[in-house]
Amino acid sequence: MEEGERSPLLSQDTAGQELASSVKSLPTSSCPGPAPCEDQAGAWGCSCCPPGAKCQVSRRGLGGDPAPSLPMGSSCVKYLIFLSNTLFSLLGLLTLAIGLWGLAVKGSLESGWGGPLPTDPMLGLVLGGLAVSAVSLAGCLGALCENTCLLRCFSGAVLAFLVFEALVGALVVALWGPLQDSLEHTLRMAITHYQEDPDLRFLLDQVQLGLQCCGAASYQDWQQNLYFNCSSPGVQACSLPASCCINPQEDGASINDQCGFGVLGLDKDAAQRVVYLEGCGPPLRQWLHGNLSAIGSYMIVVVVVQGVELLLATQLIRALDIRKRVAAVREAGAVHRSPRPGAQLSAKPSRG
Numbered sequence: 001m002e003e004g005e006r007s008p009l010l011s012q013d014t015a016g017q018e019l020a021s022s023v024k025s026l027p028t029s030s031c032p033g034p035a036p037c038e039d040q041a042g043a044w045g046c047s048c049c050p051p052g053a054k055c056q057v058s059r060r061g062l063g064g065d066p067a068p069s070l071p072m073g074s075s076c077v078k079y080l081i082f083l084s085n086t087l088f089s090l091l092g093l094l095t096l097a098i099g100l101w102g103l104a105v106k107g108s109l110e111s112g113w114g115g116p117l118p119t120d121p122m123l124g125l126v127l128g129g130l131a132v133s134a135v136s137l138a139g140c141l142g143a144l145c146e147n148t149c150l151l152r153c154f155s156g157a158v159l160a161f162l163v164f165e166a167l168v169g170a171l172v173v174a175l176w177g178p179l180q181d182s183l184e185h186t187l188r189m190a191i192t193h194y195q196e197d198p199d200l201r202f203l204l205d206q207v208q209l210g211l212q213c214c215g216a217a218s219y220q221d222w223q224q225n226l227y228f229n230c231s232s233p234g235v236q237a238c239s240l241p242a243s244c245c246i247n248p249q250e251d252g253a254s255i256n257d258q259c260g261f262g263v264l265g266l267d268k269d270a271a272q273r274v275v276y277l278e279g280c281g282p283p284l285r286q287w288l289h290g291n292l293s294a295i296g297s298y299m300i301v302v303v304v305v306q307g308v309e310l311l312l313a314t315q316l317i318r319a320l321d322i323r324k325r326v327a328a329v330r331e332a333g334a335v336h337r338s339p340r341p342g343a344q345l346s347a348k349p350s351r352g
Contacts, residue, residue, distance in 0.1 A: 074319035077312050078143050084309065085139035092133030099125030106198070121199050135161075139313060148320050155313045158306050165303060180288070184281040187216035192224055194241070205243040211287065213280035214244035219271065221279060223264065230264055238265040244275040
């Protein structure tokens, strides 16, 4: 073979090596002349540059740029939701811990996990703390991680709380009259079961000590209790609880549990020097009327806070959805404009 002639196989190998080297050197190739601008050349074109200058390849729209950041207002909403729900999570966990501690101290969990749920007020604290901490944790993590699924779960839970509170408030307003009329009946039922339930005993004692009263309508209502009835054979017959006494401590450090012994057998003049004769029904009704505005204000504050949390979460979800759509549109447009890398170099070299 002569020196001036080339082998066809050699020319193909040489052309393949040149093609590979040209593809590798594409991102920083020299512009032989005025190159087209980025908006015309697509993702792999050069910016307008003078002949002989180096030009960088634009990778816009092919996943090189990070996702667009949230606006300033949406970022403030995000961190506000995170901080507020962190606080509510801590409060919920504290309530849960107090409820579990109360159940453990009182031995209400001794039946085990397979037994029925204990009828204990502490169980309400456990369930309430668990619900508040779980919902607040979902809002906290959803805002921090910008997770729309968690934020939607948080919004749904807050909305469910608002609906439940609205139903309870409507029932209380509708049944306010019958509820007041049933106060004395409820107190009589508590007097009857005074020794059977320690939580009920504690609650009734606090009512009598705080309102300085005894019984439902009068101190004689304690005759309905089997232990305090004068016909009872026990040692507490014709007696009253220490919470009925005017001075239950009797100038001592601890409460004298026997300060009300035998009071039901005394006449009214002698009894009024030892215990309170007025029942707890009228004072309790007056206390409810006097604190109704405070209770209503507290409930309104709770509802307003939950409503603000719901609005902020909805706004953040909307901002995240808008950012997601904008990023999808940019990616789709970039892929549509951009030719495949090396598509212009795909022509086969001639064999001649």
